[in-house]
Amino acid sequence: MADVIAPAARPANSHFSSGPCSKRPGWSLDALSDAPLGRSHRAKVGKEKLKLAIDLTREILNVPADYRIGIVPASDTGAVEMAMWSLLGERGVDMLSWESFGAGWVTDVVKQLKLADVRKFNADYGLLPDLAAVDFDRDVVFTWNGTTSGVRVPNADFIPADRKGLTICDATSAAFAQDLDFSKLDVTTFSWQKVLGGEGGHGVIILSPRAVERLTTYVPAWPLPKIFRMTSGGKLIEGIFVGETINTPSMLCVEDYIDALKWAKSIGGLEALIARADANAKVIFDFIADNDWIANLAVDDATRSNTSVCVKIVDPAVTALDVDAQAAFAKGIASTLEKQGVAFDIGAYRDAPAGLRIWAGATIETSDMEALMPWLSFAYESQKASLAKAAA
Numbered sequence: 001m002a003d004v005i006a007p008a009a010r011p012a013n014s015h016f017s018s019g020p021c022s023k024r025p026g027w028s029l030d031a032l033s034d035a036p037l038g039r040s041h042r043a044k045v046g047k048e049k050l051k052l053a054i055d056l057t058r059e060i061l062n063v064p065a066d067y068r069i070g071i072v073p074a075s076d077t078g079a080v081e082m083a084m085w086s087l088l089g090e091r092g093v094d095m096l097s098w099e100s101f102g103a104g105w106v107t108d109v110v111k112q113l114k115l116a117d118v119r120k121f122n123a124d125y126g127l128l129p130d131l132a133a134v135d136f137d138r139d140v141v142f143t144w145n146g147t148t149s150g151v152r153v154p155n156a157d158f159i160p161a162d163r164k165g166l167t168i169c170d171a172t173s174a175a176f177a178q179d180l181d182f183s184k185l186d187v188t189t190f191s192w193q194k195v196l197g198g199e200g201g202h203g204v205i206i207l208s209p210r211a212v213e214r215l216t217t218y219v220p221a222w223p224l225p226k227i228f229r230m231t232s233g234g235k236l237i238e239g240i241f242v243g244e245t246i247n248t249p250s251m252l253c254v255e256d257y258i259d260a261l262k263w264a265k266s267i268g269g270l271e272a273l274i275a276r277a278d279a280n281a282k283v284i285f286d287f288i289a290d291n292d293w294i295a296n297l298a299v300d301d302a303t304r305s306n307t308s309v310c311v312k313i314v315d316p317a318v319t320a321l322d323v324d325a326q327a328a329f330a331k332g333i334a335s336t337l338e339k340q341g342v343a344f345d346i347g348a349y350r351d352a353p354a355g356l357r358i359w360a361g362a363t364i365e366t367s368d369m370e371a372l373m374p375w376l377s378f379a380y381e382s383q384k385a386s387l388a389k390a391a392a
């Protein structure tokens with residue numbers, strides 16, 4: 001250890017977690033001072049805040065005017081599950097997964113909803129399944145950006161415009177950092193705690209007119225809890241989509257989301273957010289290109305995430321170790337950086353292959369990402385020194 005010299009510069013902000021993600025630059029609790037705390041969310045002031053959050057979401061994400069946007073309970077998970085429970089079962093469904101969150105939606109459909117006509121398209125960490133084999137006359141559920149493998153779909157070209165089924169897309173680590181083609185997405189979901197660095201607990205569901213048509217013409221065979229119900233008497237509950245939430249939201253979290261959206265708007269909207277994530281991810285991609293001990297988990301460059309960048313250690317001295325020792329090596333890097341206070345929460349997700357996951361979304365400053373890279377080398381060299389010591 002004594003030989004490995006720590007870099008002089010440190011990231012000003014060491015928050016590189018993949019969710020909740022770093023707050024926006026310059027954020028402080030003062031940003032929430034206008035929250036209508038202790039007031040009803042059904043009062044004029046509460047409803048106006050919720051409506052503003054919906055309107056700004058539409059503006060920044062370029063959501064078409066005839067798509068509904070609702071704020072729903074239980075974060076992204078709540079939004080995805082209310083979509084699947086409300087819409088699936090009318091026809092067969094193709095379930096796509098390439099990391100643990102997508103796999104979780106498959107479990108929901110097979111083991112909880114127990115749908116009879118399910119086709120599964122699963123790929124290992126680092127890869128995408130064969131998108132050309134998917135049948136869009138069936139319903140299709142997929143995750144745009146697999147947060148735990150750092151693999152994303154490059155675009156929506158694989159989805160036909162004239163599909164008969166619905167597409168249900170978990171876009172939680174893509175929204176506000178990647179271009180979502182809403183004409184190809186019937187249900188899009190995300191949570192506030194990801195790219196905009198908002199808070200957990202609240203989800204957003206975006207419905208195309210075709211999704212609304214399904215909702216109002218199809219009644220699932222299973223009971224729906226109140227927090228999943230978007231229709232009443234065969235009609236869409238329109239209030240949900242103008243801020244009359246199904247149950248009580250946190251107005252503090254709503255204020256925080258509005259603050260994040262206003263920040264997004266102030267820096268130039270979606271284009272600027274995407275550019276920031278791209279620039280941050282490029283710092284890591286360049287580092288990988290310069291260092292042969294580390295590689296992107298995403299096999300195809302076109303599918304590399306610009307938000308949840310997942311890396312593996314490919315040093316032959318490490319890959320020769322058994323699986324547990326490889327995991328310990330990667331964990332050692334993450335914990336060294338945490339102890340040094342330069343990067344928090346960058347260990348790979350618990351179900352993912354051993355490695356690191358560094359969040360590069362829009363709230364991260366590129367200068368902080370640049371400052372982190374020499375520390376990756378430092379932590380790696382430190383782990384190697386420990387390995388050598390253990391072997392001596």
Ligand SMILES: Cc1ncc(COP(=O)(O)O)c(C=O)c1O
Nearest residue numbers: 019075076077101143147172191
């Ligand atoms: C792709 C994906 N889906 C779903 C979730 C769950 O999100 P939440 O905890 O906001 O419900 C996450 C969280 O990291 C995720 O990355």
